[in-house]
Amino acid sequence: MAEIRLENVSKTFNNNVKAVRDLSLTIPDGEFLVLLGPSGCGKTTLLRLVSGLEKPTEGRIFFDGVDMTEQEPMPRNVAMVFQSYALYPHLTVYKNIAFPLKSKHMKSDEIDRRVMEAAKALDIEYLLNRRPRVLSGGQRQRVALARAIVREPSVFLLDEPLSNLDVKMRQELREVILNLHEKLGTTFIYVTHDQTEAMQMGSRIVVMNSGLLQQIGSPQEVYNYPASVFTGTFIGAPKMNLFASRMKSINTVSGGPEAKGAQWSVSLMGNRFALPLERAPYDDPEFFEGKPVILGVRPEDFKEDGDPDQPYIEAKAVKVVPMGASLHIEAEANGKTFLTVRDNHTPIEPGDELKLPVNRWCVHVFDALSEKALCKSVYKKLRPESGEQS
Numbered sequence: 001m002a003e004i005r006l007e008n009v010s011k012t013f014n015n016n017v018k019a020v021r022d023l024s025l026t027i028p029d030g031e032f033l034v035l036l037g038p039s040g041c042g043k044t045t046l047l048r049l050v051s052g053l054e055k056p057t058e059g060r061i062f063f064d065g066v067d068m069t070e071q072e073p074m075p076r077n078v079a080m081v082f083q084s085y086a087l088y089p090h091l092t093v094y095k096n097i098a099f100p101l102k103s104k105h106m107k108s109d110e111i112d113r114r115v116m117e118a119a120k121a122l123d124i125e126y127l128l129n130r131r132p133r134v135l136s137g138g139q140r141q142r143v144a145l146a147r148a149i150v151r152e153p154s155v156f157l158l159d160e161p162l163s164n165l166d167v168k169m170r171q172e173l174r175e176v177i178l179n180l181h182e183k184l185g186t187t188f189i190y191v192t193h194d195q196t197e198a199m200q201m202g203s204r205i206v207v208m209n210s211g212l213l214q215q216i217g218s219p220q221e222v223y224n225y226p227a228s229v230f231t232g233t234f235i236g237a238p239k240m241n242l243f244a245s246r247m248k249s250i251n252t253v254s255g256g257p258e259a260k261g262a263q264w265s266v267s268l269m270g271n272r273f274a275l276p277l278e279r280a281p282y283d284d285p286e287f288f289e290g291k292p293v294i295l296g297v298r299p300e301d302f303k304e305d306g307d308p309d310q311p312y313i314e315a316k317a318v319k320v321v322p323m324g325a326s327l328h329i330e331a332e333a334n335g336k337t338f339l340t341v342r343d344n345h346t347p348i349e350p351g352d353e354l355k356l357p358v359n360r361w362c363v364h365v366f367d368a369l370s371e372k373a374l375c376k377s378v379y380k381k382l383r384p385e386s387g388e389q390s
C-alpha cells in the first residue's frame, strides 16, 4: 500500500507533444482515484509515469514520501491491468495467474496459495485449467485482475480495463473491481474516458484535458461545482447548455457593486434575474459590472427550487426524444435552442409551449474569456431535502 505524490510532473515526448503539464497531486494510501478525460488528454501517460514505464521530463514522483522518480517499475511494486488483458495464450488460467510469482522464484506452495485465493476473490476457480482463447472478455479480464492481485502490489493501475466489454459485463466488473478495492484496501488509480464509470467508481475524480489537471474532487463536487466550462460540459449527460450573458449589479445595499453584500444578476434567453446573494463572485466584484460571462445550465436544472420568486423561461418544444425513464426535449426560446429533460410520463409534443423554471442555485457562471467558474458554490442550498440547509 502506498501514498503517491506527484510534484509538478511534466512529460514531453521526443515529437514535442506535451502529454502531461506541470501536474501536482497527492493520492492518499488506499484511495480509489479515477483519471477522467477525452482521448489524448494524457491519462495513460500519467499512469505510465506512476508505474515507472515512462520517466518525467520535469517534476518528482514519491511513493510513501520516498522519491521514486528515477526508479524502474520493479521496486515501485505496482500492478497494471490493461484494456487488452495481455494474457499468455499458450498458458492455462492457473499458469497465467502464477506467472509473475514464478518469475520471482517463489516457492510452489506459496504460489498455489496465492493463485487459489485470487481465483476465489474473482470467482474464477472453475476456469483455472482452461486457456484464454476459450474465455469470454469478462472472464479474461477477471484473470488479468487475479494476476495483478497475486503480486500483492502497493498500487493498482488500471488503464480502461472494461472498454472492450459489453454494457452488462462492464457493470458487473465495475462491482467486482470496487469490491476488490474494498477488500484489499490498496491504492487504485483507474483510467477511463467514460464519465458515468468515473462517477460510479471514483472516491475522487481527476479531470484532465490537454495534459492539464482541470479539476479534482468527489463525483458530487465535479458534477455540482464544475471549475470550468470544460468540466461542466464533459461531466453530465445530457450535456450542460451554455448561454452567453453579462453580469450586472443590483444595488441592494448602498455603495454600488463594490459594497459588501451587493447582489448580481444575469440574463438567460432574454430574462434577467438575480443570482442568490450567497452566490457572489469569488474575486473582487469591482471588475464584474457588465462582464461577459457564459452561463451553464444542465438540462435537468430547469426545475422548481422552492422560491416563490423563481424565474421562468417561456420556450417551445422543438423535438422530443423518449430515453427510457426520461424525455429529452430540444426547446427554443429567444432564438436559442437548448436541451431540457422531463420524466417520461410528461405529455409533451413538438410545438408545445413550455414554462421552464430556472433553478438559480444551479446556474453556473463562467468567465467568457478564461472559461473558469466565477461565482461561489453553495452546496447545501442545492439539497434542501437533506436538512443541510444553512
Ligand code: ATP
Pocket (backbone or CB within 6 Å): 013, 014, 015, 017, 018, 019, 037, 038, 039, 040, 041, 042, 043, 044, 045, 046, 193
Ligand atoms: P486515450 O484515452 O486515447 O488512450 P490518453 O488520455 O490516455 O488517450 P495518452 O495516451 O497519454 O492519452 O497520450 C497523450 C498524448 O501524448 C497524445 O497526444 C499521444 O499521441 C501522445 N503520446 C503518447 N505516447 C507517446 C509516445 N510514446 N511518443 C509520442 N507521443 C506520445
